[in-house]
Amino acid sequence: xxxxxxxxxxxxxxxxxxxxxxxxxxxxxxxxxxxxxxxxxxxxxxxxxxxxxxxxxxxxxxxxxxxxxxxxxxxxxxxxxxxxxxxxxxxxxxxxxxxxxxxxxxxxxxxxxxxxxxxxxxxxxxxxxxxxxxxxxxxxxxxxxxxxxxxxxxxxxxxxxxxxxxxxxxxxxxxxxxxxxxxxxxxxxxxxxxxxxxxxxxxxxxxxxxxxxxxxxxxxxxxxxxxxxxxxxx
Amino acid sequence: xxxxxxxxxxxxxxxxxxxxxxxxxxxxxxxxxxxxxxxxxxxxxxxxxxxxxxxxxxxxxxxxxxxxxxxxxxxxxxxxxxxxxxxxxxxxxxxxxxxxxxxxxxxxxxxxxxxxxxxxxxxxxxxxxxxxxxxxxxxxxxxxxxxxxxxxxxxxxxxxxxxxxxxxxxxxxxxxxxxxxxxxxxxxxxxxxxxxxxxxxxxxxxxxxxxxxxxxxxxxxxxxxxxxxxxxxx
Numbered sequence: 001x002x003x004x005x006x007x008x009x010x011x012x013x014x015x016x017x018x019x020x021x022x023x024x025x026x027x028x029x030x031x032x033x034x035x036x037x038x039x040x041x042x043x044x045x046x047x048x049x050x051x052x053x054x055x056x057x058x059x060x061x062x063x064x065x066x067x068x069x070x071x072x073x074x075x076x077x078x079x080x081x082x083x084x085x086x087x088x089x090x091x092x093x094x095x096x097x098x099x100x101x102x103x104x105x106x107x108x109x110x111x112x113x114x115x116x117x118x119x120x121x122x123x124x125x126x127x128x129x130x131x132x133x134x135x136x137x138x139x140x141x142x143x144x145x146x147x148x149x150x151x152x153x154x155x156x157x158x159x160x161x162x163x164x165x166x167x168x169x170x171x172x173x174x175x176x177x178x179x180x181x182x183x184x185x186x187x188x189x190x191x192x193x194x195x196x197x198x199x200x201x202x203x204x205x206x207x208x209x210x211x212x213x214x215x216x217x218x219x220x221x222x223x224x225x226x227x228x229x230x231x232x233x234x
Numbered sequence: 235x236x237x238x239x240x241x242x243x244x245x246x247x248x249x250x251x252x253x254x255x256x257x258x259x260x261x262x263x264x265x266x267x268x269x270x271x272x273x274x275x276x277x278x279x280x281x282x283x284x285x286x287x288x289x290x291x292x293x294x295x296x297x298x299x300x301x302x303x304x305x306x307x308x309x310x311x312x313x314x315x316x317x318x319x320x321x322x323x324x325x326x327x328x329x330x331x332x333x334x335x336x337x338x339x340x341x342x343x344x345x346x347x348x349x350x351x352x353x354x355x356x357x358x359x360x361x362x363x364x365x366x367x368x369x370x371x372x373x374x375x376x377x378x379x380x381x382x383x384x385x386x387x388x389x390x391x392x393x394x395x396x397x398x399x400x401x402x403x404x405x406x407x408x409x410x411x412x413x414x415x416x417x418x419x420x421x422x423x424x425x426x427x428x429x430x431x432x433x434x435x436x437x438x439x440x441x442x443x444x445x446x447x448x449x450x451x452x453x454x455x456x457x458x459x460x461x462x463x464x465x466x467x468x
Contacts, residue, residue, distance in 0.1 A: 041275045042362045042391060043383025069363070069393075073386050092393065094328065094363035126391070128276045129303070129328035129361050148382040148405070149277025152307050157276060157360070159303075159326065171382070177411050 017134050020098030024137025027105060031114040034223040035122065036216075037136055039160060040144035042126030045170040047074045048203040049144065049212075050123060054081040056213050060118040060220060065104040067096040067125045074123065084112050095131040096124050102137075118220050128153070132160040140165040140219055145189075147175050147182065154188040161192040166199070166215055173202040251368050254332030258371025261339060265348040268457040269356065270450075271370055273394060274378035276360030279404040281308045282437040283378065283446075284357060288315040290447050294352040294454060299338040301330040301359045308357065318346050329365040330358050336371075352454050362387070366394040374399040374453055379423075381409050381416065388422040395426040400433070400449055407436040 028035045038046050054062060063084040066075040075087035086104040090096060101122060108114060122138060124131040132141070143164035145153055148171060154161040161167065167189055175182060186198055197215055201208035262269045272280050288296060297318040300309040309321035320338040324330065335356060342348065356372060358365040366375070377398035379387055382405060388395040395401065401423055409416060420432055431449055435442035 041277060041360070042387055043275060043380065068390055071386075071390050073390060092367070094361070125363065126275070126387075127328070127361060127363055129359065130364070133326070146277065146382065148380065148408070152305075153276055153360075155305050156302055156307060174382070174408065174411060177408060 014133070017098050020102055021135035021137045024098055024102055024105060025139070027114075028120065028137060028139070029223075029227070031117065032223065032227050033114060033117050033120050034140075034220045035120045035136075035138045036140045036142050036219065037122045037124060037131070037138035038142050038144070039124045039128075039131045039164075040126060040170075041128045041146070041149060044126070044144040044146040044149065045203055046123050046126070046144055047077055049168065049170065049201070050078060050121060051081065052203045052206070052209055053121075053213070053216070054078065054083055056209060057119075057216065060216070061116055062119045062121065063108055063112065063117050065096075065101060065108070065120060065122045067100070067123060069093075069125060084108060084117075090125055094125060094127050094129075095134050096122065096136055097134045098136050100136075105137075119216065128157045128160050132163045139223065142166045142168065144168045144170050145185065146171045147178060147180055147185070151181060151184045151188060154185070154192050158192050161189055161196070164193060164196050166197045167193075168212060169198065169200045171202060171204070172200045172207060173204045248367070251332050254336055255369035255371045258332055258336055258339060259373070261348075262354065262371060262373070263457075263461070265351065266457065266461050267348060267351050267354050268374075268454045269354045269370075269372045270374045270376050270453065271356045271358060271365070271372035272376050272378070273358045273362075273365045273398075274360065274404075275362045275380070275383060278360070278378040278380040278383065279437055280357050280360070280378055281311055283402065283404065283435070284312060284355060285315065286437045286440070286443055287355075287447070287450070288312065288317055290443060291353075291450065294450070295350055296353045296355065297342060297346065297351050299330075299335060299342070299354060299356045301334070301357060303327075303359060318342060318351075324359055328359055328361050328363075329368050330356065330370055331368045332370050334370075339371075353450065362391045362394050366397045373457065376400045376402065378402045378404050379419065380405045381412060381414055381419070385415060385418045385422060388419070388426050392426050395423055395430070398427060398430050400431045401427075402446060403432065403434045405436060405438070406434045406441060407438045 065086045072087045075085045078085045086107045199211045306321045309319045312319045320341045433445045
């Protein structure tokens with residue numbers, strides 16, 4: 001449930017959400033954790049990508065905050081990989097906000113020692129529109145776009161593609177069966193966001209995952225470097 | 235832009251939207267028009283299905299009210315079929331509401347004679363969550379779910395599947411390349427909504443479209459019958 005409404009109320013809500021996001025990020029920074037916010041349409045392959053990521057990145061200590069409207073289906077899939085998974089049911093809400101994620105962080109603190117974690121992945125509700133506007137305390141936004149969704153989506157849903165730091169074009173194994181031009185997708189994304197990192201991946205075949213893993217390592221290292229610089233400066 | 239907020243405000247907004255939807259529906263009824271609201275995730279194939287539908291249903295006079303956040307890409311695709319297409323840009327809004335569609339109806343009245351139309355299809359913004367809660371004046375809600383989106387979506391996004399009068403499982407031509415069980419999708423939908431009409435279709439190969447066309451004819455005929463009964467009674 002959501003609505004467009006008057007500008008003042010809208011600005012107040014976004015400000016309140018932003019304050020909460022900054023607070024969450026301050027916690028992550030304090031603990032040396034990198035947080036990424038994973039967003040896409042339903043069925044673009046967020047959970048499968050996360051499964052492959054948990055399998056592939058054994059050198060990192062990862063936890064997941066899993067947003068779903070009603071079920072714990074995705075959370076259960078990810079718990080099979082032996083990592084902490086906090087499930088948040090949003091009910092009728094179409095995205096996670098910073099307050100919901102703060103609740104997830106609170107739960108995480110009760111069961112685990114946050115300073116031992118390297119990475120928290122927030123898997124958002126499947127929605128290519130709304131989650132892009134609500135920061136949850138992440139250091140980077142990662143958007144997924146499945147090749148099955150078509151070339152025009154970056155132009156039709158620009159907010160998500162403008163906000164993304166990294167875009168994964170997923171399910172590339174299906175491209176041979178579609179009338180689709182992957183270069184056209186990339187060009188449409190670049191029209192909205194020239195500097196975004198783009199990787200073409202298939203969680204099924206493993207194609208392109210090495211580049212995605214390298215991007216995560218860089219994100220985690222830059223957080224570690226920031227902390228080292230901060231501790232040397234103080 | 236949208237948000238979860240306090241219950242009283244939420245109820246007021248939904249009531250205001252519902253009043254607008256009832257008003258739109260009264261217009262459609264007065265003109266003998268059947269209105270269907272087409273909803274799905276981005277890229278599930280709403281526009282391609284509409285293209286095939288406009289090609290296949292030459293016996294019906296159809297107009298389209300086309301909702302998109304920013305572009306007229308879909309509206310332009312459909313104008314190529316020689317039917318009235320009213321484009322509504324929702325800006326940052328993640329769904330059409332009854333007020334936006336009232337604006338579309340108003341535009342339609344200026345360019346065309348509504349009583350000459352049989353069917354108005356409202357193509358909603360690509361979003362599996364939010365459009366389900368905002369009636370726009372439709373007589374029936376049609377949801378699309380692409381086989382690429384996975385079997386679990388009816389359970390994870392129950393509001394849309396509970397509200398739908400008709401569900402189209404789309405892109406069945408891709409099923410051989412996916413690890414997917416179409417019967418499982420149908421069973422998951424029936425768990426949420428036992429009475430929904432379900433058709434498996436491929437807009438690419440044409441498989442299953444005849445059943446969909448028949449469903450539309452029935453919906454249009456039932457509107458005609460309702461009008462005839464009403465005029466005989468008065």
